[in-house]
Amino acid sequence: MQQDQGGWIQRLLRSSSEHGGALLGLVIAAGLLGLPSLVFGADVAPAAPTEYRDIPYVGSRNVIWVIAQLHLLLAGFVLGVPMFAWVCEVVAWRGGEKRYDKLAKEFTKLLTSAYSTTALFGGILLFLLIAFYPKLMNYLTDIFFPSFIVYCILFLVETATLYLYWYGWDAMQYGGKKTFHIFLGFMLNFFAFFIMIIPNSWATFQSSPVVIAEGTDLARAWAATWNPTWWPVNIHRIIANVVLGGYICGAYAGIRYLSAKTPEERDHYDWMGYVGNFIGVFGLLALPFAGYWLMREIYQYNQQMGITLMGGFLSWLFILQAMLIGVLFLGSNYYFWLGITYRIPGSALKYRRPMLAMLVVLLLCLAVWMTPHSLVASLEEAAKMGGSHHPLLGVLGVMSAKMTVSNLMILVTFMSFIMYWRAGKQDTAGWAKIAKAIMGAILVLAGIAVIILGVWGYFVPAIIRINYFSTSQVLIVIGVMLTITPLTALLLKSAKTTTEMVWGKMPPRAGYSLVLNAVMVILLMTLMGYARSSSRVHWHVYGVVRDTSQYAFSPALGYASGIMALCTFFFCMIVAFIFWVATMGDKAKVATTSPSKGELPHGMPAMAGASSALDKPEERKF
Amino acid sequence: MGNIIKKLVIGLVVGGALFLLSRWQEFPFVFQVVFFGHAMFGAAVFMLLDAPSVRTMGAVKSTIAIVVFYVVLCTVFVAGASMWPQFDPEDEKGKIAKLLAPKRAATEQGKAEELIARTKALDEQVKALEVRLRTLGADQSVVKQMPVGDAPPVVAKAPTGDFMKIGEEQWQLHECYNCHKLKGEGGKKRGPELDNIGSYLTAAEIKQKIFNPKSYMAEGFEKEWEKGKMPDKFKDVMEDSDAMALATWLSTFKNTSVNTPKPIKKL
Numbered sequence: 001m002q003q004d005q006g007g008w009i010q011r012l013l014r015s016s017s018e019h020g021g022a023l024l025g026l027v028i029a030a031g032l033l034g035l036p037s038l039v040f041g042a043d044v045a046p047a048a049p050t051e052y053r054d055i056p057y058v059g060s061r062n063v064i065w066v067i068a069q070l071h072l073l074l075a076g077f078v079l080g081v082p083m084f085a086w087v088c089e090v091v092a093w094r095g096g097e098k099r100y101d102k103l104a105k106e107f108t109k110l111l112t113s114a115y116s117t118t119a120l121f122g123g124i125l126l127f128l129l130i131a132f133y134p135k136l137m138n139y140l141t142d143i144f145f146p147s148f149i150v151y152c153i154l155f156l157v158e159t160a161t162l163y164l165y166w167y168g169w170d171a172m173q174y175g176g177k178k179t180f181h182i183f184l185g186f187m188l189n190f191f192a193f194f195i196m197i198i199p200n201s202w203a204t205f206q207s208s209p210v211v212i213a214e215g216t217d218l219a220r221a222w223a224a225t226w227n228p229t230w231w232p233v234n235i236h237r238i239i240a241n242v243v244l245g246g247y248i249c250g251a252y253a254g255i256r257y258l259s260a261k262t263p264e265e266r267d268h269y270d271w272m273g274y275v276g277n278f279i280g281v282f283g284l285l286a287l288p289f290a291g292y293w294l295m296r297e298i299y300q301y302n303q304q305m306g307i308t309l310m311g312g313f314l315s316w317l318f319i320l321q322a323m324l325i326g327v328l329f330l331g332s333n334y335y336f337w338l339g340i341t342y343r344i345p346g347s348a349l350k351y352r353r354p355m356l357a358m359l360v361v362l363l364l365c366l367a368v369w370m371t372p373h374s375l376v377a378s379l380e381e382a383a384k385m386g387g388s389h390h391p392l393l394g395v396l397g398v399m400s401a402k403m404t405v406s407n408l409m410i411l412v413t414f415m416s417f418i419m420y421w422r423a424g425k426q427d428t429a430g431w432a433k434i435a436k437a438i439m440g441a442i443l444v445l446a447g448i449a450v451i452i453l454g455v456w457g458y459f460v461p462a463i464i465r466i467n468y469f470s471t472s473q474v475l476i477v478i479g480v481m482l483t484i485t486p487l488t489a490l491l492l493k494s495a496k497t498t499t500e501m502v503w504g505k506m507p508p509r510a511g512y513s514l515v516l517n518a519v520m521v522i523l524l525m526t527l528m529g530y531a532r533s534s535s536r537v538h539w540h541v542y543g544v545v546r547d548t549s550q551y552a553f554s555p556a557l558g559y560a561s562g563i564m565a566l567c568t569f570f571f572c573m574i575v576a577f578i579f580w581v582a583t584m585g586d587k588a589k590v591a592t593t594s595p596s597k598g599e600l601p602h603g604m605p606a607m608a609g610a611s612s613a614l615d616k617p618e619e620r621k622f
Numbered sequence: 623m624g625n626i627i628k629k630l631v632i633g634l635v636v637g638g639a640l641f642l643l644s645r646w647q648e649f650p651f652v653f654q655v656v657f658f659g660h661a662m663f664g665a666a667v668f669m670l671l672d673a674p675s676v677r678t679m680g681a682v683k684s685t686i687a688i689v690v691f692y693v694v695l696c697t698v699f700v701a702g703a704s705m706w707p708q709f710d711p712e713d714e715k716g717k718i719a720k721l722l723a724p725k726r727a728a729t730e731q732g733k734a735e736e737l738i739a740r741t742k743a744l745d746e747q748v749k750a751l752e753v754r755l756r757t758l759g760a761d762q763s764v765v766k767q768m769p770v771g772d773a774p775p776v777v778a779k780a781p782t783g784d785f786m787k788i789g790e791e792q793w794q795l796h797e798c799y800n801c802h803k804l805k806g807e808g809g810k811k812r813g814p815e816l817d818n819i820g821s822y823l824t825a826a827e828i829k830q831k832i833f834n835p836k837s838y839m840a841e842g843f844e845k846e847w848e849k850g851k852m853p854d855k856f857k858d859v860m861e862d863s864d865a866m867a868l869a870t871w872l873s874t875f876k877n878t879s880v881n882t883p884k885p886i887k888k889l
Contacts, residue, residue, distance in 0.1 A: 117886075259686040303812055303854065307800050315707040320703055330667060337671055348672065356668065368823040507675035512691055519695050527748040538718045548722060553714040558704030565696040572692065 051135040052549045060132040061551035062563065064136030067128060069529050069567040070574065071121040073244070073522060076197075076237070077190045077575065078118045079243025081107050084279055088186040093182055103272060107243075107249065108166050110582045115162060117578060133549075134539045143211075144202055151198045158191040196241070197234045200523040201225040204233050207532065208301045228301040233296035239290050240525065243283035247518040250276025250335075252579055254401040254448075257506070266504035273514050274339065280517060281332045281413060285481070288325075288406045289474050298535070305542065309535050310399075317531055317557060319372050322402070324527065326366035329409050329515050333362060336416040338510050342426050343426040343501050351419060357533060358412050365412075366404035368572055371396040395458065400465060404454025405472045411447060414481055418488055424499035427491055435491055439484050446480045449473075526564035534560075626669045633665020720795055724861040789871025792864050796856065804875065812851055814840040817880035820873045829869035831885070833857040838885040847888075 013619040054060045085104040091100035130137050133371070141148070165184045172181035201224070208229045212220055253272035260266040261278065299306035308314055337355050341348040370394055450473050457465040536542045545553075555563075640657040649657075679687060727736055791797065799808030803815040819828065819835070831838045835852035846852070856865065 029813045221882075255684070255688055258679065258688070259681040260678070303851065304797060304853065307797075312800075316706040319706060323702065324699075324795055334667060334671070341672060355671065359664060359668055363660065367660055429754075434788070508672075508678055509670060509673070515688055515691060516695065519692060523696075538714065538721070543859070544855070546722075546859075552718050553711045554709075555713055556708040557706055558700070558708055561703030565700050567728055568696065615871075 006433045014620045047600075049135065050131075053132050053134070054550070055132075059097070060128075061549075064125070064128055064132060065533075065563055066567055067121060067125045069526055069564075070570055071118065071125050072529060073525060073567070073571045074114065074118040074121055074172070076241045076244045076246060078111065078114050078523065079196050079238075080241035080243075080248075081114065082185070082188050082192055083242055084245040084249060084319055085111075087279070088275070089185055090182060090316065093178060099271070100275075101262065105169055108169065110578055111162060112166055113581050114575075115159075117574060131234050133540070136545060138547055139541070140202060140205075143205070143224050144211050144221055145590050147198050147201065147225060149575055151195070154191055154198070158188070158195055161188045161191060162226065167364075193238065196237060197230070198225075200233050200237060201227070201230050204229045206539075206541050207305070207536055209544050209546060221404055229294065229297050231292070235286070236290040236294050239283050239287050243280050243287060244521055244525065246279030246281075246283060247278050247514075248276070248575060250280055250514040251518030252276070252575075254511035254518075257514075258508055258511040263504055268503075268509075270343075270506050271502045273335075273510065275289070277332060277335050277517065278417075279512060280521070281417065284332065285410050285413060288410065289478075292470065301467075302375070302542070305535050308537060309531060313535055314531060316372070317527065317534075318348045319370055320370040320561075321524065321527055322366070322521050322530075322559070324524045325406075326369060326409075328517060328524070329357075329413055330362055330366070330519040331520065333358065333413055333416045334417065335481075335510060335513050335517070336420045338506060338513070340420055342506050342510075343503065344499050345502065346499055347423040351423065354415075354419060358416060361410060361412050365409045368401050368405040369409075371401070377403045382571070389398065397457075399455035400454055400469075403457075403470045403473060404450055407450045407477050408447065411443070411450070414477075414484075415443065418484060421488060422495075423493065424497060424501060425495040426498050427495050429491060429494045431490055435487055439487055442480055442483055446476050449476050459591050482555065519568060519572075522568045523564055525568045527561075530560050530564065599615060626673055629665055629669045633662055633669075636665070640761060654804075717795055720791070723860070724864065777829070785867050786871050786874070788864065789867035792860070792868040793871065794859070796868075801852070812846065814883045815880055816872060816882060817875050817877040818882035819885075820876040821878060822882070822885050823873065824826030824875040825866065825870040827869075827885075829865050830870050832860070832865050832869060834889065837887070837889045839888050840883040840885055842883050 012439070037351055055063055085107045088100045088104035088107075088350065093099060150296045158240050161184060164538065165181070165188050168181060172178055172184075205227050210223050210227045212223045215223070251272050253269045253276055257266060257269035257273055295306065295310070298309065310318065337351075340351050342357075424523070431433070453469045453473050453476075457469045460469065536552040538547045539545065540547045626716050637658040637660075640661050640829045641654050644657045678684075727733065793804070797803075801813035802808055804817060823831070827838070833856055835850065836847070839847040860868075
């Protein structure tokens, strides 16, 4: 046997000398094939999975920040515009004013391109998140996988509904078809709402996570979805989207108004600016309530997070927020006052005093809202004041004062709107005097009650102030709106119009004020995006997944404001591009059929979705 | 035009009065200016209400005007935000580094880094000794023969003082002062004052409370206890030794003049 073996080895060696190259090749091949087994067999720990990737110079966080913010703003626009369009369509359907239908169509036209741009940014964001934050994304996917599927299905349904809604606009104009079209618009908003709240659950989970260790995938996903800040954010965002949609519409109208060449165009865009501002203000009045609820839920969920936001290192952010909201309120009121002055001839003198009074109240309220809790002072100045809190203004830097003035600002803005509504009309109803007296009394009493509750709030424990006093202030203001609006509507039903509203006479600064409002809203949204993200401090998922990247820290406010301004600029550019693309075809159409343009009612440009056929009552086929 | 001048004058008078009033009330100078600016801002809004209308522009000019307007708005916004007091991101970076240090040290990479750091420190010690011996006139070779193990230990075993320091650091790091008052600082509405906690609980019991907030309930804080106001995250985010350091540090507070509510054992 040994001889046999020896012979075998000798034969091999002899053979190797004869066919050395071939044997060497075989050995190398066998070695290569055997390499994986070496790896498996080796006692070497596998390389740890990549947690983060970065992009040089710019930084992964900045890229994600800008893309996420743009996606969010576009999403707000895409979800706000259908609401705006649908409301306008319903107004036209019920009231018979075709121009509202044209306005709705004009904005729905934007949706197809805006929708795809939003999806594009969503896709980019997803790729970047997977690339830059693979570990976090893996964790979130594990939890939210079931909702990913629902989200995809909703997207398919929403897209199909949008196509039907837009392409079926002209075909479904009359009778039962119009009703169906309205239903489609409703469904478009219905699906859009769910498309909004699903990603909201992912984002809010990061701030207020609910993690259950046991249960099915569905149970875990559901528990994580229904986290404490999910519904407050859902409501806050849906209102914010209405505000964004309204003000963007206003800004668009403002820009078109500034560059309008014909009186017809000026008429149309003046009116469109009014509608946009009205819808923006309508949402703005409710927004502080939703914001208050959100903050309350944050405090209830985690006081430390609430303190970080309102009293910690982010507290100065809220002074900036107050500044932006204050300017927004001033801008919106200013536009109403301009409307009274220029659209209703003769009203300027009558309403000058109330305007001045409202301006003073707004400025005082803004000053209080902007008052910081502790003043920035040198040591010498602080010694003079007796500390960082000024004895006079220290009391104005706390929530009780801020809640009071925000409610007063809402009341004033509501009064501006009512004033605008009533301007140029004379009451004829016999009960008008009593009704006006009741409305005046309600407003005055509500104002006094809000102030009393605000002052009283200093002398009760915080929990009573938050749960009862602040809530009562909100309810009082809502009560005023719900009482005075129908009462005014009833009064105006029988009122005589003394001065017809004149469109297209607003000065150019009206256009700028509309642009100002839109920029303020966008900046505000970017600011609050930063606040929401920074409130998690160095956590990806608060208290659960720690951010261990080099960008775990929160950037300073000045630096962040630069990124916010950049996001606002990019967003405005994208929206301008969408408007330009969407209206390109109309301009060409107008150019080829320019002789018939004059036939449109009020010279309505085709850009507004006008069609002479649609405006001839005899052709309506009910 | 006369109307605008009239409003401007009113604005200046109101602004000036506010400036003087705030000066008299000894507000910081920047706030005196803010008061004046606020009045002028209001006057500007009112002046703009019936200011003469400017001529309408063409499409290109109006676009440029809008862009300029946007740039002005954003410049004011960024400048305003930059002028507010800024928190220093370095503070948070330091805090994150401290929080991550124990976890990082526990990993293989962390251990290797610690070893490298210790070696470097030892090397520095040897070099320092070489220099010292050279100045004393000793032969370099003698130094080389000196065993490294004789060098003084680089990382001294944490004495009690350091342990207390770690405890205090943990108090700051986890921002316990947001809810608890101690040494006259911090909030006391959400959680009890702790200046006399050492008279009631031992270090081990305090640590138990930190890791399991339901284990003890402070008298008078029944609602807070029921609602689970004290976060139960610390067992996940704190190292055992850090929690012990914090508990030991807190157990040294035995100021009987402060009315720290009595803790009641619940679990």
